[in-house]
Amino acid sequence: MIYDPYAFKTRRVTDFDIHLFAEGNHHRIYEKLGAHPTTMEGVSGVYFALWAPNGRNISVLGDFNNWDGRKHQMRLTGGGIWELFIPELTIGASYKYEIKNEHGHIYEKSDPYGFQQETRPKTASIVANLDEYTWSDADWMEERRNSDPLTKPVSVYEVHIGSWLHGSSSEPALRADGTVEPAVTVAELKPGARFLTYRELAERLIPYVKELGFTHIELLPIAEHPFDGSWGYQVTGYYAATSRYGSPEDLMYFIDQCHLNGIGVLVDWVPGHFPKDGHGLAFFDGTHLYEHADPRKGEHKEWGTLVFNYGRNEVRNFLVANAIFWFDKYHIDGIRVDAVASMLYLDYCREPGEWLTNDYGGRENIEAADFLRQVNHLLFSYYPGVLSIAEESTSWPMVSWPTYVGGLGFNQKWNMGWMHDMLDYFSMDPWFRQFHQNNVTFSIWYAFSENFMLALSHDEVVHGKSNMLGKMPGDEWQKFANLRCLFAYMFMHPGKKTLFMSMEFGQWSEWNVWADLEWHLLQHEPHSNHKHFMAELNAFYKREPALYTQDFTQEGFEWVDCSDNRHSVVAFIRRDKESDDFIVVVCNFTPQPHSHYRVGVPERGYYREMFNSDSRTYGGSNMGNLGGKWSEDWSYHNRPYSLDLTLPPLGVVALKLDQAHTQALEAGEAIPT
Numbered sequence: 001m002i003y004d005p006y007a008f009k010t011r012r013v014t015d016f017d018i019h020l021f022a023e024g025n026h027h028r029i030y031e032k033l034g035a036h037p038t039t040m041e042g043v044s045g046v047y048f049a050l051w052a053p054n055g056r057n058i059s060v061l062g063d064f065n066n067w068d069g070r071k072h073q074m075r076l077t078g079g080g081i082w083e084l085f086i087p088e089l090t091i092g093a094s095y096k097y098e099i100k101n102e103h104g105h106i107y108e109k110s111d112p113y114g115f116q117q118e119t120r121p122k123t124a125s126i127v128a129n130l131d132e133y134t135w136s137d138a139d140w141m142e143e144r145r146n147s148d149p150l151t152k153p154v155s156v157y158e159v160h161i162g163s164w165l166h167g168s169s170s171e172p173a174l175r176a177d178g179t180v181e182p183a184v185t186v187a188e189l190k191p192g193a194r195f196l197t198y199r200e201l202a203e204r205l206i207p208y209v210k211e212l213g214f215t216h217i218e219l220l221p222i223a224e225h226p227f228d229g230s231w232g233y234q235v236t237g238y239y240a241a242t243s244r245y246g247s248p249e250d251l252m253y254f255i256d257q258c259h260l261n262g263i264g265v266l267v268d269w270v271p272g273h274f275p276k277d278g279h280g281l282a283f284f285d286g287t288h289l290y291e292h293a294d295p296r297k298g299e300h301k302e303w304g305t306l307v308f309n310y311g312r313n314e315v316r317n318f319l320v321a322n323a324i325f326w327f328d329k330y331h332i333d334g335i336r337v338d339a340v341a342s343m344l345y346l347d348y349c350r351e352p353g354e355w356l357t358n359d360y361g362g363r364e365n366i367e368a369a370d371f372l373r374q375v376n377h378l379l380f381s382y383y384p385g386v387l388s389i390a391e392e393s394t395s396w397p398m399v400s401w402p403t404y405v406g407g408l409g410f411n412q413k414w415n416m417g418w419m420h421d422m423l424d425y426f427s428m429d430p431w432f433r434q435f436h437q438n439n440v441t442f443s444i445w446y447a448f449s450e451n452f453m454l455a456l457s458h459d460e461v462v463h464g465k466s467n468m469l470g471k472m473p474g475d476e477w478q479k480f481a482n483l484r485c486l487f488a489y490m491f492m493h494p495g496k497k498t499l500f501m502s503m504e505f506g507q508w509s510e511w512n513v514w515a516d517l518e519w520h521l522l523q524h525e526p527h528s529n530h531k532h533f534m535a536e537l538n539a540f541y542k543r544e545p546a547l548y549t550q551d552f553t554q555e556g557f558e559w560v561d562c563s564d565n566r567h568s569v570v571a572f573i574r575r576d577k578e579s580d581d582f583i584v585v586v587c588n589f590t591p592q593p594h595s596h597y598r599v600g601v602p603e604r605g606y607y608r609e610m611f612n613s614d615s616r617t618y619g620g621s622n623m624g625n626l627g628g629k630w631s632e633d634w635s636y637h638n639r640p641y642s643l644d645l646t647l648p649p650l651g652v653v654a655l656k657l658d659q660a661h662t663q664a665l666e667a668g669e670a671i672p673t
Helices: 015-022 138-145 198-212 248-260 313-330 340-344 366-382 416-427 430-435 437-446 476-492 519-523 525-543 659-667
Strands: 034-040 043-051 055-062 081-087 094-101 106-109 155-159 166-168 193-195 216-219 237-241 264-269 334-337 387-390 412-414 452-456 496-500 557-564 569-575 582-588 594-601 606-612 628-630 641-647 651-657
Touching (some): 034 081, 138 248, 155 525, 198 216, 248 264, 264 313, 313 366, 416 476, 641 651
Parallel strands (some): 155 216, 216 264, 334 387
Antiparallel strands (some): 043 081, 166 193, 557 569, 569 582
């Protein structure tokens, strides 16, 4: 009449699995630990496996046994792994683990390897099968595998999908099968509002990003987290896509649709710390299993979180496999690793006496560095063509260098120095900028020491820092002109690009995690013009290989003039890797226009004005160079020829040698259009 769970002798976790896990090298341990629907001896059910080496008794709890820990006690196999097959249990069942330690204390925990969790405030895990979705992105995946993202245009739209746009709870969302999706409300600031689902975001966010021309979407953490206000950075379910926005299959659909529309997907990954919530990893089996026991190594007091014990093989394996998991099961195209500096330094945000040195007496966390090297080495071995980006705010050497030369193995690093220098520069009155030319030029001194990504992220528009438009000086026209000037300079500067949502249309208010972006601003011409500017800037960036094929080599950049601090003007050249094409960029960082401004160029001919941030279509004053200028045989800036240019106020102009136009003029032929 019933099946006895203890009558089934089949093991899924083998001795070899245990061996690899114990040495930290089981790259797909998530296929063995956790809850897995399966069939044993002809009977369907769910196989549970949990690593809890210090537990005295472990039980599976759920509605199927009235949450009674006496009914489904697990069996200890080896390596501290407990397992049990529960027959006739199905996908969708909620469960937890009841862990009793050697002192008899009982802890109820979510599954560290669970693929799905209940929507907050509930905390149980849910049995799920991640292999049922049928992907349609084979062409995208094959092209990615054979490409080098370092020589491709990368323009990232960073988005928190819980606050990009909300729906109304009076308009319930529909699942793919036509049933109603339960509304996940956002009651803090918007009564009656609900989160959009992954499928709704596929319908709204993807066309919007495609219209703007960004190449990638970066999602703030989408692993399960209990508190909306953490933005996702305090994770409790590392293997569970947050249920706020739908099921795992819904997220797969969103990513699949991104790929079908030519958009890559990056995910923020948080291996640096985890919260102390009772159902999470903290004090997991009645001991400090995932974290250090000593708070001098195991706690971030500033954040109220715990630090992973990277020196413990099984803990390191948990994180290494988790990075692989998101690429394997969800087809993501890259990760942005949060707070790398907090992992690399033992004294990070700690006063003297609050931290311990490493074995050599230093402050470097050698175990964390080795962990990051292992992650990156494996990611690029399994998934060539992806991105691994470090948010690293110090001068730790060789962050984006390969592991085989001693680097940490990332292939991108956020350029935090450039970001701070430029925001300081643009926030000051333009008259004072003549005394701070170094803010503009200093980044080139170190621009090629790492593979840098220029990022203006969510961190720059919260906590009283004002949104980007509010940072700019002057009246409204000058604020928008400054912002266009900053973004245009950013896209001409070596390095890949990241912008946070709302910057593309010039939101006034700071980012509010519980509220919509200020979409109503787009009815006003300055904001709609700025959105159009961003779309045109992205299009120009992707159209010109000189702006992205040599982002990380000195050969791709050369100064024309960086010393004209009196006018706050800089001029430089960007060069293509595969051809002789080059772009001449001239930036005027003051509201004073300049006529007859001479700039040296390396070749004779007609230079077409390819981009002008002061165009009337963007809301500018429409000053420019009438479509282009013919070079003059006047040596300037140590170059044999020069251009007599008009520089618009707070403007960036980009010019390119038009070979066909030049040859036609020289031959007296009709000018090609």
